[in-house]
Amino acid sequence: MKILYFAWLRERLGRDSDEVVPPNSVATIADLIEWLASRDEGFALATANRKLIRAAIDDELVEHETPLQDAKTVALFPPMTGG
Template sequence: MRVLYFAWLRERLDRSEQQVEPPEQVKTVADLINWMAENDEAFALAVEKRSLIRAAINAQIVSHDASLADAHTIALFPPMTGG
């Protein structure tokens, strides 16, 4: 699964994307974020306030309880502002 990072997440992690292979028990976006935080200290620090993190699965905005079934690409980004 490909994970893309945008805005200050990309800057804090010093990477724009990565490939991950989460275990079978990782079934939702929240599970994925938690699993990645457990396995990557930089990621854990970057997503410390998880409620601020927005997600998209295959280019569709989703909530953290969205299923990862059929997910090929997950995008993680902070809230957007207009202007």
């Protein structure tokens, strides 16, 4: 699974993506964020306030409770503003 990072999340992590193979216990976006945070202190710090993290699975915006199922790409990013 490819994880893409955008905006200040990318800047804080110092990278724009990761390739991961989460364990079967990682079933939702929330589980994925927790699992990534448990493996990477920088990720844990950058995502400490989970309410600020938005997600998309295969280019579709989703909630943190959304099942990952067979996701190929997960994007994580801060809230977007219009203009």
